[in-house]
Amino acid sequence: xxxxxxxxxxxxxxxxxxxxxxxxxxxxxxxxxxxxxxxxxxxxxxxxxxxxxxxxxxxxxxxxxxxxxxxxxxxxxxxxxxxxxxxxxxxxxxxxxxxxxxxxxxxxxxxxxxxxxxxxxxxxxxxxxxxxxxxxxxxxxxxxxxxxxxxxxxxxxxxxxxxxxxxxxxxxxxxxxxxxx
Amino acid sequence: xxxxxxxxxxxxxxxxxxxxxxxxxxxxxxxxxxxxxxxxxxxxxxxxxxxxxxxxxxxxxxxxxxxxxxxxxxxxxxxxxxxxxxxxxxxxxxxxxxxxxxxxxxxxxxxxxxxxxxxxxxxxxxxx
Numbered sequence: 001x002x003x004x005x006x007x008x009x010x011x012x013x014x015x016x017x018x019x020x021x022x023x024x025x026x027x028x029x030x031x032x033x034x035x036x037x038x039x040x041x042x043x044x045x046x047x048x049x050x051x052x053x054x055x056x057x058x059x060x061x062x063x064x065x066x067x068x069x070x071x072x073x074x075x076x077x078x079x080x081x082x083x084x085x086x087x088x089x090x091x092x093x094x095x096x097x098x099x100x101x102x103x104x105x106x107x108x109x110x111x112x113x114x115x116x117x118x119x120x121x122x123x124x125x126x127x128x129x130x131x132x133x134x135x136x137x138x139x140x141x142x143x144x145x146x147x148x149x150x151x152x153x154x155x156x157x158x159x160x161x162x163x164x165x166x167x168x169x170x171x172x173x174x175x176x177x178x179x180x181x
Numbered sequence: 182x183x184x185x186x187x188x189x190x191x192x193x194x195x196x197x198x199x200x201x202x203x204x205x206x207x208x209x210x211x212x213x214x215x216x217x218x219x220x221x222x223x224x225x226x227x228x229x230x231x232x233x234x235x236x237x238x239x240x241x242x243x244x245x246x247x248x249x250x251x252x253x254x255x256x257x258x259x260x261x262x263x264x265x266x267x268x269x270x271x272x273x274x275x276x277x278x279x280x281x282x283x284x285x286x287x288x289x290x291x292x293x294x295x296x297x298x299x300x301x302x303x304x305x306x307x308x309x
Contacts, residue, residue: 028214032192049309050285053247060212060249132292135257152250156285 017097018090025082026070031063038089047096051181054156055089055096058179061149062087062100070102071172095159101176109165109173116163116177119154127155153179182230185223193219194245200230203239208278212249220255227259231266239263239271244278245286253289260293260300267299275302280309 013021019041022034038059042052066085073083085102104112122130134148154161159180165173182200189195194209205227213219231239241263248256260275267273275297277290287304294302 036191049282053283053285057247057249064212064249064251128292132257132295135254136261148250148253152253 013088016088016090017092018088020089021087023086024084025074026063026066026085026087027082028067031060031067034063034087035059051096054158054181055098057156058098058153058181059087059089061153062098062177062179065149066100066102069104071105071108072103096181097178098181099176099178101174103168103172104165104175106167106171106173109175112175113165116150119150120161120163122154124155127151131155150177153177157181182226185226196223198223198227203234203237204242205240206242206244208242208244210247211245211252212247213252216251216255220252224255224259224262228262231262234266234271235269237271239266239273240276241273242276242278243290246280246283247286256293260297264297264300267297267301273300275300276305277302278305278307281306282309 020034020038022030024030035056038056039052042055047055063085066083066087068083070083070085072085073081075081083102085100088097088099090097119127119130131148131151134151157179161177161179163175163177165175167173184200185196185198187193187196189209192210193213194207194211197204197206197208199205241259243256263273263275275294277287277294279286279290287306290302290304
């Protein structure tokens with residue numbers, strides 16, 4: 001039973017083209033470790049260098065988003081909190097993908113949705129302009145990073161990205177962003 | 182000011198700031214856990230030093246293999262400071278070193294350099 005259950009999970013992941021899946025609390029230490037594994041895997045895959053670097057960059061931005069913003073966390077306030085998320089990386093057809101999902105607060109959904117819809121609609125020049133404007137501007141309210149993570153992901157995802165939300169309860173939604181390379 | 186030398190780690194670059202010679206170098210990968218903790222004091226020391234310069238020749242070399250978006254914000258600020266110092270009667274030369282096949286890193290450097298009005302920018306390609 002035990003093995004059968006996990007074998008089914010493994011089969012599901014393989015069917016989805018997932019090479020790598022991490023579900024759990026994300027920390028900077030986890031980022032370092034998984035980052036090394038992904039780098040090594042891409043070297044073995046013989047992925048071209050440009051694609052490998054883009055995959056790695058998107059992975060870092062996605063992980064750091066969860067570490068900083070996931071609404072699923074322990075303890076609920078204070079230092080040394082742990083934030084939960086699910087990260088997958090894989091290949092489907094000719095494209096690689098990096099996908100990341102986490103709980104968000106429903107009050108943040110509209111803002112995230114607007115911002116990502118805007119980014120998705122921009123062409124490379126528009127993305128570049130927004131990237132530079134954001135780098136030069138003040139850090140947005142409630143942001144612990146530079147606020148340029150999503151724009152950076154969009155610029156490196158040569159085959160675009162998708163995202164959506166699903167309602168979980170009165171206060172939370174679940175958010176997923178998948179970038180294609 | 183005392184020189185600053187910090188060895189590279191997997192996630193942070195080597196720092197070599199020679200204040201007496203006005204030669205500065207950042208080399209490696211940059212996606213530190215906390216960008217402010219890593220760069221905050223370095224940038225502060227650098228800004229303080231640069232503000233006092235007049236008629237100096239300043240060389241700043243970046244040889245970065247990868248940096249995350251939080252680091253990009255630090256780099257943008259650094260380019261702005263260097264350009265400002267160049268506008269105050271100093272000769273500021275920024276060298277952006279990239280591996281010859283790394284188009285993305287080349288583009289990043291050129292984007293940072295687009296807004297320079299006073300400092301000079303040189304792209305240097307090395308073998309990968």
